[in-house]
Amino acid sequence: MIKFIKFGNELEYLPINTDGKKYYVQVREGVNAGFPSPAEDFLNDRISLDELYLSKVESTFVNRVKGLSMYPDYHENDILILRSDYEPQHGDDVVVSINSSEYTLKRYDKLHSKLVALNPKYANSVMIGEEDEVVILGVVDALIRNIKRRK
DSSP: OOOOOOBOTTEEEEOOOOSOOOOEEEEOSSOOSSOOOGGGGGOOEEEEHHHHHOTTGGGEEEEEEOSSTTTTTSOTTOEEEEETTSOOOTTOEEEEEETTOOBEEEEEETTTTEEEOSSTTSOOEEEOOTTOOEEEEEEEEEEEOOOOOOO
């Protein structure tokens, strides 16, 4: 049987561009709440966000959150970096499909064999039975959230 990945209305798939071009940003160690050291002007650490978040492109998926079932931990338009090479552990957040349903984001409760929505306004949990076909696309490895500047 051929199966296709279908994302529900709570997730949007974002393709990874692998053209090889890297961009680097300056990194400062921590944020000083006091007076900065004059030597900090000479720090020159740089990182590439794709090297940081996409170290294994072949096992990485990027999704955008499009719903509120996992609020307050996840907000609409948050970007999720998922790793398909991680084995889900108790308490991990996973993108999952049960019995060929659309993929959705839920917290994995391994101890009670269930998937949990964090927002109490949504159906709180789905029990996983032995007869259920569960496909986990990936485990959330990183969350990127844009913070809008206030005007």
